[in-house]
Amino acid sequence: MSAQSHGNGAYHMPIELISANHAAAKAATLAGRANRNARGFGGGVYPITPQTECIELLCRQEFDKGKIVRVESEHSAMAVCIGVSLSGARAFTASASNGLAYMAENVVAASYYRLPILMMAVNRTLGPPWNIWVDHGDTLMLRDTGWMQIYCENNQEVLDSVLLGYRLAEDPRVLLPVMICQDAFVLSHTMMLTDIPEQEQVDAFLPELDLPHRVAHQAVTLGGLDFPHETEVHRIQHHKATKNVPEVYRECQDAFEKAFGRRPPDRVVPYRMDDAEVVLVSMGTTTSTARKVVDAAREKGLAVGSLGVRMLRPFPEDLLRTWLQGKEKIGVLDRDLSPGVGGILWSELRGVVGGDRTVQNYVLGMGGGDVLPEHLQKVLDDLLARNCAGEPELMEVA
Amino acid sequence: MAEPLLNGMVQTPCDREEPVLRPGNTNCGGCGMSIGLNFLSRAIAQRPVQMVIPACCGIVTAGMYPYSNYGAPVIASTFASSAAVATGLAAVAQINGDETRVICWAGDGGTYDIGMATLSAAAERNEDILYVCYDNEIYGNTGGQRSSATPEGAYTSTTPGGKEDRKKDIIGIMAAHRVPYVATVSLAHPEDCLRKMRFALDQRGFRFLHILSPCPTGWKSEPAEGIELIRLAIQSGLYAVYEIFDGERFQINVESERSFQALERYFALQGRFRKSQVDLNSIQAGVEQTWKLLQLRAGMESIHE
Numbered sequence: 125m126s127a128q129s130h131g132n133g134a135y136h137m138p139i140e141l142i143s144a145n146h147a148a149a150k151a152a153t154l155a156g157r158a159n160r161n162a163r164g165f166g167g168g169v170y171p172i173t174p175q176t177e178c179i180e181l182l183c184r185q186e187f188d189k190g191k192i193v194r195v196e197s198e199h200s201a202m203a204v205c206i207g208v209s210l211s212g213a214r215a216f217t218a219s220a221s222n223g224l225a226y227m228a229e230n231v232v233a234a235s236y237y238r239l240p241i242l243m244m245a246v247n248r249t250l251g252p253p254w255n256i257w258v259d260h261g262d263t264l265m266l267r268d269t270g271w272m273q274i275y276c277e278n279n280q281e282v283l284d285s286v287l288l289g290y291r292l293a294e295d296p297r298v299l300l301p302v303m304i305c306q307d308a309f310v311l312s313h314t315m316m317l318t319d320i321p322e323q324e325q326v327d328a329f330l331p332e333l334d335l336p337h338r339v340a341h342q343a344v345t346l347g348g349l350d351f352p353h354e355t356e357v358h359r360i361q362h363h364k365a366t367k368n369v370p371e372v373y374r375e376c377q378d379a380f381e382k383a384f385g386r387r388p389p390d391r392v393v394p395y396r397m398d399d400a401e402v403v404l405v406s407m408g409t410t411t412s413t414a415r416k417v418v419d420a421a422r423e424k425g426l427a428v429g430s431l432g433v434r435m436l437r438p439f440p441e442d443l444l445r446t447w448l449q450g451k452e453k454i455g456v457l458d459r460d461l462s463p464g465v466g467g468i469l470w471s472e473l474r475g476v477v478g479g480d481r482t483v484q485n486y487v488l489g490m491g492g493g494d495v496l497p498e499h500l501q502k503v504l505d506d507l508l509a510r511n512c513a514g515e516p517e518l519m520e521v522a
Numbered sequence: 523m524a525e526p527l528l529n530g531m532v533q534t535p536c537d538r539e540e541p542v543l544r545p546g547n548t549n550c551g552g553c554g555m556s557i558g559l560n561f562l563s564r565a566i567a568q569r570p571v572q573m574v575i576p577a578c579c580g581i582v583t584a585g586m587y588p589y590s591n592y593g594a595p596v597i598a599s600t601f602a603s604s605a606a607v608a609t610g611l612a613a614v615a616q617i618n619g620d621e622t623r624v625i626c627w628a629g630d631g632g633t634y635d636i637g638m639a640t641l642s643a644a645a646e647r648n649e650d651i652l653y654v655c656y657d658n659e660i661y662g663n664t665g666g667q668r669s670s671a672t673p674e675g676a677y678t679s680t681t682p683g684g685k686e687d688r689k690k691d692i693i694g695i696m697a698a699h700r701v702p703y704v705a706t707v708s709l710a711h712p713e714d715c716l717r718k719m720r721f722a723l724d725q726r727g728f729r730f731l732h733i734l735s736p737c738p739t740g741w742k743s744e745p746a747e748g749i750e751l752i753r754l755a756i757q758s759g760l761y762a763v764y765e766i767f768d769g770e771r772f773q774i775n776v777e778s779e780r781s782f783q784a785l786e787r788y789f790a791l792q793g794r795f796r797k798s799q800v801d802l803n804s805i806q807a808g809v810e811q812t813w814k815l816l817q818l819r820a821g822m823e824s825i826h827e
């Protein structure tokens with residue numbers, strides 16, 4: 125069935141002014157319908173600000189072969205996704221902040237069952253005290269659960285990453301769940317012109333899901349008991365699967381470009397890096413702001429560049445090493461804090477860069493503090509004046 | 523095809539070729555859950571099933587990867603999630619027109635306690651799931667701690683002086699969801715057990731079966747006396763065997779004489795009540811009250827054995 129016949133009679137416009145929440149819901153719908161000739165689509169959904177609009181829109185969609193279950197908690201939302209995915213259908217849910225914390229046990233389970241579930245996560249401050257604005261601490265809390273994590277910069281990226289995410293997650297060389305992360309309100313509720321593909325294009329891009337360990341009639345116990353050696357083997361297999369991600373991701377980018385005529389960004393997004401001596405590294409929408417500051421610095425003749433870490437898991441160590449080779453001053457911008465340590469991206473990156481180079485951490489924009497070009501200008505001035513790195517700078521921008 | 527012999531109690535060609543619980547499992551001798559699984563196997567017969575088992579003795583039963591002591595597909599879910607994982611399986615079965623019966627097999631901890639919200643929500647949505655709670659009135663898998671299914675007076679490792687609170691009325695809770703079928707099952711009455719399991723397997727929507735499941739390890743009782751304990755629980759009135767249709771129509775299946783002698787014997791045969799300070803007269807008063815209410819709900823209509 126074509127996409128046009130599903131709506132309320134209006135024809136499907138290729139470009140719409142929509143929020144990132146709606147971009148994710150529309151992409152999930154397209155991906156769900158693309159599996160209609162296989163086992164279909166499903167998921168458990170539960171509201172939490174600022175993600176709710178996504179699942180509201182999803183609950184208004186019709187599926188030839190799909191079922192969205194309105195559950196009583198995030199913990200059950202992911203449990204339903206686990207059941208759906210184990211049954212061979214494509215699974216989707218969305219959450220944020222404390223919802224992700226409550227869901228955590230089944231987030232781990234989804235990954236250890238090796239299920240290609242896709243979750244749209246809106247990055248929101250963990251409480252208490254309660255704060256609905258952006259902070260990356262929630263999904264970073266789930267950093268080591270064995271999921272892939274992609275952080276987006278704009279609404280188009282959110283839509284495209286959901287589509288690309290399914291193809292990546294469902295590849296037999298990968299079979300890992302994926303979190304598509306986007307900044308609360310900066311993206312979730314902000315409308316942007318977004319190119320929405322036709323169902324036929326998505327059908328051509330997304331192969332039907334064929335889960336090798338789908339539960340049918342075979343008398344096996346999935347997720348039973350392991351002795352230490354079996355767990356070692358399972359973890360090693362899991363780790364090896366993450367090592368396939370760079371290659372499969374590249375293939376997905378190629379296929380995406382062929383199907384939709386635009387190329388999703390690399391796992392690490394370089395900007396004016398070739399001759400840069402000073403680099404700002406960041407995630408999410410902060411990266412867009414960093415580019416503005418890079419442009420301003422370049423006009424003053426300063427050799428500054430930016431790296432956006434789009435994929436945090438698996439950690440793009442290969443690309444970061446390549447791009448940061450020979451760069452003497454690196455400023456790492458974190459919208460998160462591991463109390464007593466500093467920024468999480470910074471602590472990861474220190475292990476990659478090493479040596480005597482200046483890798484300075486700036487924690488800013490926690491709790492939704494609006495990160496403006498002037499703040500990043502201050503960061504850059506500080507970085508340029510440094511001869512060596514010091515303690516992480518915890519900045520107040522709000 | 524011929525009817526199963528002796529009302530289904532004897533293995534016949536109509537039965538499942540492979541038992542749900544395979545021989546060679548490491549369950550304790552006298553385990554009520556194992557008996558329940560054997561009945562379930564007969565009841566399932568040729569029906570295609572998928573089972574979801576949360577953390578509990580039932581998942582330890584499966585044994586070590588990659589082997590499985592279950593002769594059916596089993597998903598080991600997280601503790602609180604069996605009814606939600608089963609929801610996902612049932613949803614995909616439905617949209618694909620599969621005949622698969624999705625069964626949750628959970629202990630009292632995963633049902634009365636940690637899984638309560640998940641269970642209640644799945645019942646409220648009337649998911650197409652058969653949920654079986656084998657209730658051994660204890661966290662058996664972790665070595666015998668109190669759950670909200672532990673009866674008043676019972677010693678557990680976390681209630682060294684005996685439990686002071688009364689057992690939660692899970693049947694009342696499930697009936698309040700007005701699901702198509704709720705029943706308590708007697709392991710001491712195979713025909714009752716098999717009839718209810720078969721009936722529940724063939725219904726659509728949410729079905730809940732409760733099995734009082736003797737646990738010699740936790741109850742500090744003789745493995746050989748498990749079925750006798752169930753008989754005593756029924757004769758004393760402690761365990762009422764009844765079924766509820768759509769949360770409205772109550773039917774008592776096994777009449778109880780509410781014998782004080784049976785009550786005394788039930789307590790005396792179990793080490794978990796040895797240090798108990800509980801007054802059997804007050805227990806019996808509570809039993810009488812429960813039965814009065816039950817008989818009112820059943821419209822005084824009861825079917826004798």
